[in-house]
Amino acid sequence: MLKQEYTITVYTENQIGLLNRIAIIFSRRKINVESLNTSPSEVDSVHRFTIVINETEDVVRKLCRQIEKQVEVLKAYYNTNEEIVWQELALYKVPTDIIAAEVKVERLLREHGAKAVVIRKDYTVFEVAGHREETDNLIKVLEPFGLIEFVRSARVAIIKDSDGFHEKLKEFEYREPGENAAENEYLNENEKVFSM
Amino acid sequence: METLELKQQADTKSKARSISGSEAVLEAFLEEGVDTIFGYPGGAIMPIYDALYDYNEKLKHILVRHEQGAIHAAQGYARASGDVGVVFATSGPGATNLVTGLADAMIDSTPVVCITGQVFAHLLGTDAFQETDVINITTPVTKWNFQVTDATEIPSVLAKAFYIARSGRPGPVLIDITKNAQLQQFNYEGYKKCEHIRSYRPKPIVRKEYIAEAAKLINAAEKPFVIFGQGIILGNAEKEFKNFIEKSGIPAAWTIMGMSALPTDHPLGVGMLGMHGNYGPNVLTNECDVLIAVGMRFDDRVTGRLDKYAKQAKVVHLDIDPAEIDKNVKATVPVWGDCKETLPLLTELIEQKVYPSWIQRFKEFQQKEEDKVIKDELNPSTDILTMGEVIKELNALTKGDAIIVTDVGQHQMVTCRYAKFNHSRSNITSGGLGTMGFALPAAIGAAYGDPKRKTVAVIGDGGFQMTLQELGTIMQFKPDVKILILNNQFLGMVRQWQQLFHEKRYSFVDITSPDFVQVAKGFGIPGKSITKREDLVSSLKEMLDHKGSFLLEVMVGKENNVFPMVPQGRGVAEIVLSREEV
Numbered sequence A: 001m002l003k004q005e006y007t008i009t010v011y012t013e014n015q016i017g018l019l020n021r022i023a024i025i026f027s028r029r030k031i032n033v034e035s036l037n038t039s040p041s042e043v044d045s046v047h048r049f050t051i052v053i054n055e056t057e058d059v060v061r062k063l064c065r066q067i068e069k070q071v072e073v074l075k076a077y078y079n080t081n082e083e084i085v086w087q088e089l090a091l092y093k094v095p096t097d098i099i100a101a102e103v104k105v106e107r108l109l110r111e112h113g114a115k116a117v118v119i120r121k122d123y124t125v126f127e128v129a130g131h132r133e134e135t136d137n138l139i140k141v142l143e144p145f146g147l148i149e150f151v152r153s154a155r156v157a158i159i160k161d162s163d164g165f166h167e168k169l170k171e172f173e174y175r176e177p178g179e180n181a182a183e184n185e186y187l188n189e190n191e192k193v194f195s196m
Numbered sequence B: 001m002e003t004l005e006l007k008q009q010a011d012t013k014s015k016a017r018s019i020s021g022s023e024a025v026l027e028a029f030l031e032e033g034v035d036t037i038f039g040y041p042g043g044a045i046m047p048i049y050d051a052l053y054d055y056n057e058k059l060k061h062i063l064v065r066h067e068q069g070a071i072h073a074a075q076g077y078a079r080a081s082g083d084v085g086v087v088f089a090t091s092g093p094g095a096t097n098l099v100t101g102l103a104d105a106m107i108d109s110t111p112v113v114c115i116t117g118q119v120f121a122h123l124l125g126t127d128a129f130q131e132t133d134v135i136n137i138t139t140p141v142t143k144w145n146f147q148v149t150d151a152t153e154i155p156s157v158l159a160k161a162f163y164i165a166r167s168g169r170p171g172p173v174l175i176d177i178t179k180n181a182q183l184q185q186f187n188y189e190g191y192k193k194c195e196h197i198r199s200y201r202p203k204p205i206v207r208k209e210y211i212a213e214a215a216k217l218i219n220a221a222e223k224p225f226v227i228f229g230q231g232i233i234l235g236n237a238e239k240e241f242k243n244f245i246e247k248s249g250i251p252a253a254w255t256i257m258g259m260s261a262l263p264t265d266h267p268l269g270v271g272m273l274g275m276h277g278n279y280g281p282n283v284l285t286n287e288c289d290v291l292i293a294v295g296m297r298f299d300d301r302v303t304g305r306l307d308k309y310a311k312q313a314k315v316v317h318l319d320i321d322p323a324e325i326d327k328n329v330k331a332t333v334p335v336w337g338d339c340k341e342t343l344p345l346l347t348e349l350i351e352q353k354v355y356p357s358w359i360q361r362f363k364e365f366q367q368k369e370e371d372k373v374i375k376d377e378l379n380p381s382t383d384i385l386t387m388g389e390v391i392k393e394l395n396a397l398t399k400g401d402a403i404i405v406t407d408v409g410q411h412q413m414v415t416c417r418y419a420k421f422n423h424s425r426s427n428i429t430s431g432g433l434g435t436m437g438f439a440l441p442a443a444i445g446a447a448y449g450d451p452k453r454k455t456v457a458v459i460g461d462g463g464f465q466m467t468l469q470e471l472g473t474i475m476q477f478k479p480d481v482k483i484l485i486l487n488n489q490f491l492g493m494v495r496q497w498q499q500l501f502h503e504k505r506y507s508f509v510d511i512t513s514p515d516f517v518q519v520a521k522g523f524g525i526p527g528k529s530i531t532k533r534e535d536l537v538s539s540l541k542e543m544l545d546h547k548g549s550f551l552l553e554v555m556v557g558k559e560n561n562v563f564p565m566v567p568q569g570r571g572v573a574e575i576v577l578s579r580e581e582v
Ligand SMILES: Cc1ncc(C[n+]2csc(CCOP(=O)(O)OP(=O)(O)O)c2C)c(N)n1
Pocket: B407, B408, B409, B410, B411, B412, B434, B435, B436, B437, B459, B460, B461, B462, B463, B464, B486, B488, B490, B491, B492, B493, B494
C-alpha cells in the first residue's frame, strides 16, 4: 500500500488533556504529524481536530480506531485529499518600500490572491489561503524581495460528503446508539472486510 | 406533574448535606461496592486518610510497603474477584510509583481505580513540593484519567471512573485530586452511578450478519481451531464459551491470559499457545483451515513471526475492542461485540460436530511433547529438582482449586504450562507487561479478592527480591498467602536466552539471594527451604496446611531450560523441543 496524505477529522468532547492523548497515539508509533488543528465544530460543545499525516490507508485506519478508543472521542474519520475541501492560511511579511518601488510585486501578489492585512511604513503583511503548493509558491516569489517572516497555519478541512455531526450526536446521546454511531459501520462495505 | 418534580427537587435538597471532598471519595467507594483499599499515605492525600479514619468499619485499608505493591495488589484483587481494585497514593513519588502497575493493568485490561493526592490547585505548575504532572505521566498507561480541582466534581467523576474501569474492555483509571478539593466542604446531593457517557461506547453493536457469516465458515470447516484469551474471563462468558466449544466439537487452546477460563483438563482443551506453549497448538495453528480467536489480541508472544502465522487459515475474530480487529492479524470475519452476547448467537447457528481425526493430530503432537519434554520435566532422572515436578506435586495437593499467582520468568512459564485449574480467575500473572515483582503483591490482593480459595504465589529468586518488602504487609494484615520460591540461583529466563542465543555469555544473570527463610522469619512468617525430592511433597503439604502465610523455597536445577520454545523471529510452526534444535 502506498503512503499518501490523509486528513483525519476527529469529533471530541472539549476536555483538557485530550490533545495529549491524541498526540501520543501518533508519537508512540513514530508517526510524524504534518499538521494539527483544533477548533469548535458545527455542534455546540463538540470539538473538532483536523490532523494531517502521510501514511498508508492501513495505518491510518488503525490510528483512527486507536483514536476512537479514547473515552472522550466521539468519532474519527479519515479522508484523502480528493474527498475534502481544505485550506491553509499563510502570512508573509515583506518590506513596504520594496513593494512600493517594484510594480511587478503588486502584480505577483494579485496573481496569488494575496490580501494585505497590515500596511505599515516599514513592512506589510499579506495573507493567502489555499493549498500547500499555492502558499509555497508565493514564498519563492517573495524571497527575492526580502521576505522578512513567513508562517503557515494548520490545515482545516471540510469533508465533501459529510452531513455534519448534528444528527450523529443525537445517536451518541442515547444509551444504545444506532448504526450511525457504530464503530463497525465500515462493515457495510463488504469488500473491505472479506478481503482474503 | 410540575408539582411532583418540584417535590422531588425539594426531596433531594433536603437529603443534601455538607461533606468534604474526601468524604465524597469514600462515599463513592461505598456506593460502588468497594470493600478493600490498597494504599499508602502522604502529604497530598492526608485529608482523604483523615476521612478514612471514620470509615474504618466500612472500608478495609491495607497499608502496603510501596505504591507499586498497592497497585499490583489491586490488580490481584480485581483478577481474582472480578471487581474493581482500588488504590490510594500520595502525589509526586507516591503517584510515580504506580506507573509500572498502571502499565501492567493497561496491557492486561485489569479494572483498577487509583486515587492520587495532588498539591493545592493554586500550586499546580509551580514545582511545588511533591508536585509531578501525574496526569500527563499516566496518560499512555490509563484507559482514562482526570484531575479534580473542585470537590463538587468528585461524585460524578468517581462514578465515571468506576464505570470506565469496569465496562467494555476494562482498564486502569487514575483520578488525581488536589488537596484543596479534598478539604473543600460542599453540598452533597447523593451519588448517582454512571451508566452512559455519550462519547464512550463500551461495546460495539453486534452485527448478526457477521455472526451468520462466521457460522457458515465454521460449519464448512474441516480443521477448525479455537484460540481464546482473557476476554472470556473479563466478559464472564466462561459458560457461554464452554457451550460453544462443546457443541462445535472444536479443539481449543488458551493464551496465558485466557488460561483457566476453561478447566485445564477439559477434553477439548489442547493446551497453551505461544512462545513456551504446547507443541500441538503452535504447530497446528499453521494447519487449521478456520481459526476462531475469542477475546484475544494476537500478541507477538502468541503469534511469533506474523508473516508466518496462520496464513492458510480463514480467521474469525471475536473481540469487544474494535481496535483489536485487524490490528495484527487480518480477520476474514470480524465478530465485534461482547463475547457473552456473541458466543451464544454463534453457538445457535453452528452444527453439532466432532472432529476425531483432527483432534488426533493434537494428540500426536502432545505425545511427542510428552516424550521429548514433559516426561523429563515432571519425572526427572537426576536428583536435581525441576520446576515442573514442583508444580505437578502442587497440582496433586491443590487439586486445581487454588489461585496461582506467578511472577515473571522461567517459573512463570513452567507454572502456566503445568498448573491445573478447575475454576476461572485462577491464573493470575503479568502477561502483557511481564512485570517482575508482580506476584507477591498481586497474591496479597488475590487473597483479599477471593478469600475462600487458597492463594499460592510462585516466584523466582530474582523477582521475589523486587517486591519482598510486601512481606511487611503480610505480617501486619495477615492475608493468607503461600509463597513458593523456585530458586535456580539465576535470573533464569535471561540466562536461558543468553545460553541459547548469546553463546552462553552469562552477563549479569548470576544473582545471589539472602536467606529467604530468615528474611520471612524477620517478618514473622514461617518458612522452609528444601533441596531434596523426598522433602517436596511433605513440605508443599506443610505450606498449604499451615494456617496463615508460609514461605517455601525449593532449590531447583540451576541451568534448566523451558521448552518447547518458539525462538523470537520465527514462526509458530518452527517451535523447538530442545536445545539441540534451536
Ligand atoms: C521489572 C523487570 N525487569 C526485568 C525483566 C526482564 N526479565 C524477564 S525474566 C527475568 C529473569 C527472572 O529471574 P527470576 O525471578 O529468578 O525467575 P526465573 O526466570 O529464574 O524463574 C528478567 C530479568 C522483567 N521482566 N521485569
